Amino acid sequence: MKKNSYISAMDKTALNDKQKDKLKDLYNAVNNPTEEKIMSIEKKRIRRKPLAVLAASLALLIGFGTFSLVLPNKSNNENSFVLKVNAAELKEGKAVLADTSAFGFAVSEGDDNLDYYSIDFPVKYEGDNIKSVTYSINKGCFELYRFSDSNEKKSSKDQELDTKAENEENIEYSIPDECDGISNSEYAKVDSSYDKTKKFTVGYDDQKNSERYIYITGDSKHLTTNESDEVKKAFYGDVAIEKEKAAFDKLLGNLIITSTINFNDGTTKTQNIKIGTKIVDYKEATTDEIPPEKRGSTLSFTFEIV
């Protein structure tokens, strides 16, 4: 499966001559409306069968009922939790490497000359009696993505901006990049296809949702001009990896994520996770296949309880 397959699939996704001729006829239809009737979209559609909706609803109800019956009773267990970064357990005082795949981290320069970073957040809690976990961040923000057509709900912000689509010249169907304007108390809608937030809560079982991706994002706004220049040189120039690490460290600053584990009995536990960097061997940093020319040292990101 390669890029070429996408190109050839797109080549095949084309109109035939008959359809093109119909489009050409539109010219006369518009300039002389009596000459040609334009088929309305509605004629090509039929109403959905309500029975199918009812059946789907019933299936959901039955599924939910079954699921409820087999839920384990955790009330006898004591509260416990373990923090995991990918599969690795995170213990106090020991930094764990993020399993940084080829796309685990990116920096890019915006039109505003600022540098933006984006880091995978492959963190989850395991344990007993955990109801949910609330994460908050001291700088930058979280980006929440949900990749699923069936759940492709727009966040409230998207819907608000969507209304602008009425004006064909003014396309706005996404929300801005910056974390600015997001208050510390603002919660994301974790079921939306995209959202940005300083704080969000995820249900214990929902942590395993493979359709959701969480990233930490931020920018270089806090840097001085000189620091910013150094960062740019390190990111976009050919510099030693030590300089690159120093640039990332400067950009991230003291980036701390606070997680609050909410137990079923109403009690909570709090942990602070620091995001850092470390120079490591490629083999150590990623589970991805490593091309021969990429052997040697690289920079990876670390999660550490502080």
Place this chain on the structure above:
Amino acid sequence: MFIQSKENYNQVVEEFSNMIYRIAYQNLSNTTDAEDIVQEVFLSLLKSGKRDFSDKEHLKAWLIKVTINKCINFRKSFWVQKTVPLEEQVISYTDEEKTVMDEVMKLPSDYRNIIYLYYYEGYTIKEIAEILGKKQNTINSKLQRGRKKLRAELEKGEPCYEEKQLHKCNG
């Protein structure tokens, strides 16, 4: 550049109707609906009267924007939400093409548009940002996320692009 004659208009149909159809199909996952969008876009073009496009690229960018907006509006419409299309033309993809298309179709629609404009139309991230009226960083990160979701399949063998990605571009 005006749409001033039937010949002129026919030329635009020949040149851009497939592009509009592809964008619409990627947005709506349905050939019948995509055909309707193509028709709607050309109607808008004809009804726009003496709209002056500075050149072909300007016209192309306008058509892309209008197509995407039509798709957004189409998906939102009550009628579409309550109905299903009567007939669906099947595109004869090979197994490999179908696998790629299935993966692409699982992405949110704005990701699909960026993937299409980048890989098929060959636009740069800067150009896509200009066409869609978004920041380069937004396009960059969405392209990146989209590719991640596509399990890095589409860009196999591709050179690094503008952004710097650890392990991929950093040697």
